[in-house]
Amino acid sequence: MDNPYDKFAVSFGIEKHMLPKPTKKIIDAYDFSLQEITGSDRDSLIIRIIEKIKADKQKIASFERSQVWETGWAENLGLYLESKGNPKALVPKFIRSGEPIRWLGKYCKTEDENFELNYVSVLRSYLLETYFSTVQSIYEFGAGTGFNLLHFGKLKPELKLFGTDFVKSSVQLMHEVSKKESINLNPSLFDMINPGKSRLEIAPNSGILTFGSLEQLGSNLLPIIDYFHGQKPEICVHIEPMIELYNPLILEDYLAAWFQGQRGYSSGLIRCIEDFEQSGKAKVVTKQRLNFGSLMMEGYNLLVWKPT
Numbered sequence: 001m002d003n004p005y006d007k008f009a010v011s012f013g014i015e016k017h018m019l020p021k022p023t024k025k026i027i028d029a030y031d032f033s034l035q036e037i038t039g040s041d042r043d044s045l046i047i048r049i050i051e052k053i054k055a056d057k058q059k060i061a062s063f064e065r066s067q068v069w070e071t072g073w074a075e076n077l078g079l080y081l082e083s084k085g086n087p088k089a090l091v092p093k094f095i096r097s098g099e100p101i102r103w104l105g106k107y108c109k110t111e112d113e114n115f116e117l118n119y120v121s122v123l124r125s126y127l128l129e130t131y132f133s134t135v136q137s138i139y140e141f142g143a144g145t146g147f148n149l150l151h152f153g154k155l156k157p158e159l160k161l162f163g164t165d166f167v168k169s170s171v172q173l174m175h176e177v178s179k180k181e182s183i184n185l186n187p188s189l190f191d192m193i194n195p196g197k198s199r200l201e202i203a204p205n206s207g208i209l210t211f212g213s214l215e216q217l218g219s220n221l222l223p224i225i226d227y228f229h230g231q232k233p234e235i236c237v238h239i240e241p242m243i244e245l246y247n248p249l250i251l252e253d254y255l256a257a258w259f260q261g262q263r264g265y266s267s268g269l270i271r272c273i274e275d276f277e278q279s280g281k282a283k284v285v286t287k288q289r290l291n292f293g294s295l296m297m298e299g300y301n302l303l304v305w306k307p308t
Helices: 004-012 021-029 039-055 065-082 115-130 147-155 168-181 222-231 251-263 269-278
Strands: 034-036 101-103 106-110 137-141 160-165 185-189 206-211 235-239 282-293 300-307
Touching (some): 004 021, 004 115, 004 282, 021 115, 039 251, 101 115, 115 147, 115 300, 147 160, 147 185, 160 168, 168 185, 222 269, 222 300, 269 282, 269 300
Parallel strands (some): 137 160, 137 206, 160 185
Antiparallel strands (some): 101 106, 101 282, 235 300, 282 300
């Protein structure tokens, strides 16, 4: 399966002919060749992963994480202003370059050190063409630097874009992006832990996106999912780590689940949406393990649903 179209089709859970043409163009623009890490190199990599897990002290959804994000997005803001609007300054630091990646259940070395970022570019195109093709507005919650919304705005300038985050530096950065890039991007503060305090109302014919932001809420997901449901968007798309999708009998999955669980990344999103579906409040459109991730975990999985 050397053809990258085949690999992306497997990742997205579709037939190859279902890949949208704009998405194929993005695949063609990058080098997605890679080599599986095997033998003693794999052993050394696994030891490295275990040692990193044992030494890792970071806890998601802890109080001090707010200041970490405020500082982190402020760094991106500074870089963006210093570079006079270079889009590379918007790439979040959690998207790493030069590291092995997880691809279809294997650890792999990549020819292009920006493999993970390039994968994200393909994924965003697929989401836009497949799930957001008919909406007039996209609301991203936990939008960070706004680099996803910038991508959407460049591909479809007619879209109305709304980016929210819970720290001021992120909102300031998105304001700068909106001015510099002349896209219809409206940023605002929003606390996903306490969504009931917000006055943000979703416009008709809109889609909601989270991209690695619900993961920061621990298991306190019901308030924000309830808010999304109450706003009645056309569609909700979540790209998030989902610990439930790992197979604990496979070593690569066992290590990823260990790391993910130890840090406290959110769990229960699938169950929450399925409970909504069983109660007649939602319809699940897609639940797909993308089988792609960075060295330590699979942070990219797809869950799509519609309120009913």
